Amino acid sequence: MSYSIHITATAERDILRAADYIEFTLKNPTAAEHLLDAATKQINSLSDMPEKYYLVDDPVLASWEIRFIIINNYLAFYTIDKEKQTVIVVRFLYQKSNWNSILRQSFSLAAPVSPIYL
Numbered sequence: 771m772s773y774s775i776h777i778t779a780t781a782e783r784d785i786l787r788a789a790d791y792i793e794f795t796l797k798n799p800t801a802a803e804h805l806l807d808a809a810t811k812q813i814n815s816l817s818d819m820p821e822k823y824y825l826v827d828d829p830v831l832a833s834w835e836i837r838f839i840i841i842n843n844y845l846a847f848y849t850i851d852k853e854k855q856t857v858i859v860v861r862f863l864y865q866k867s868n869w870n871s872i873l874r875q876s877f878s879l880a881a882p883v884s885p886i887y888l
Contacts, residue, residue, distance in 0.1 A: 773817045773850070777859040780876065781846070784862035785809055788844060805842055809862065812841045813848075816857045820850045828870050836860070836873065845869060 777785075785806070793802035816823075816839065823839045825832040826847070838845045847861045847869070861876060863869045 771855065773820055774854075774856045775813060775817055775859065776856055777813065778861075781859045781862050788862065788864070805844070809841050809844070809846065812839055813846055813859055816848065816859075820848070820857045826870075826873070828873075831870065831873055831877075834877065840865070847873060 789802040789806050792805060793799045820837070823837050826836050826838055835849055836847055837849070838847050841862075843865050845863055845865055846859055847863070848857050848859045850857055861869075861873060863872055
């Protein structure tokens with residue numbers, strides 16, 4: 771049972787920004803090309819067994835069943851739509867970034883503040 775892969779516009783932009791940073795800021799076009807190749811290969815590999823990778827280690831994000839795959843120094847975050855047999859790649863972030871916060875903002879998942887009654 772093979773899943774289709776959908777990369778959101780945000781995730782696609784993340785991937786291209788990462789490659790641009792490596793190519794133009796770090797002046798390493800070869801590494802940028804390797805990142806794009808690795809991202810393509812690893813993300814496409816999710817079509818066979820998307821559940822083989824872990825849920826994120828954050829209770830709120832894990833409750834939304836957000837998983838990740840490590841690609842070089844980056845993390846590709848995705849969800850699985852079992853009904854549509856689709857893997858949805860939602861973000862592609864640097865491993866050492868504050869990805870918890872970025873994902874929470876992306877999905878507006880920050881836990882609501884409970885009102886205080888006096």
